[in-house]
Amino acid sequence: MSEHTIKATSRNVEGKGASRRLRRAAQLPAIVYGGKSAPQAIQIEHEQIWLASHHEWFYSSILNLDIDGKVEQVLLRDMQRHPYKQLIMHLDFQRVDASQALRTKVQLHFLNQEKSPAGKTSGVVITHELTEVEVSCLPKDLPEAIEVDLGELAVGAVVHLSDLKLPPGVELPALKLGKEHDVAVVIAKHAKEEEEGDAAAPAAAEVPATKAAKKDDK
Known part of the structure; x- marks a missing residue:
């Protein structure tokens, strides 16, 4: 299994306003949760994630998430994209335990x-x-x-x-x-x-409707 590392930094300020400011600075808000540690808000360079998002491994591999020099193994669990712009809006990562399926x-x-x-x-x-x-x-x-x-x-x-x-x-x-x-x-x-x-499906669907119509006539 190949190893892939994503570099991130911790962030203390949360909320919609803070997230908008991050995106304007080409940074991506994200969160990592699970395991025995508390959820942690992080930020990642958008370009790094945009490039990674074009590879299959980003969605189904164990990732090494390097947060301020401390590496945790995680899985990508959710990615929110902008409805029409080529922008990723938010990421959710889940910590994984090497001993648990x-x-x-x-x-x-x-x-x-x-x-x-x-x-x-x-x-x-x-x-x-x-x-x-x-x-x-x-x-x-x-x-x-x-x-x-x-x-x-x-x-x-x-x-x-x-x-x-x-x-x-x-x-x-x-x-x-x-x-x-x-x-x-x-x-x-x-x-x-x-x-x-495909042709048989509509015909089958019409049978109950025909029967129902006959009942109504009575």
Whole structure:
């Protein structure tokens, strides 16, 4: 697992006015919480976070948060963006304990789709039902992403959560909730099947309405 460090400084003044002043100075207000320590307000250079936000590791890796020279391990838990400007408004970081399992979402990387039997078959649509999954693991085992090799994907095949090959020490909490939570991750089917399914949905929806209308006539 690669290490990534974010440099920050502590701040004593909070509130909307203080946050606006920080942003005008190209600084970003943030907070770090969790663990045995009290929540701490911090500030970070906006450019540093803006550049980091373009990398997948920023969202799913354990980060080394260097606050005034003291390093804590954290996970990004929330990021608020400006509705239309290219600005990040606020960040929430959660401290992690090396001895305790954590739960967070990890991106899925789909490999070899074009080389698969389904990918080489004309008229077949391959849909990615999920692009990320929630995992549970110790901080040291947290992967930046989970690879899904679709090299053998056949026409009509469905890849479920239980089919994913997980790194050592990583679990999917959803699979402990029952078979109904073993949802599809990837589906490969003919485009005609997809069109027929879409066409059937409105027809099915019209049946109850028709029955209801007949009841009202009586």
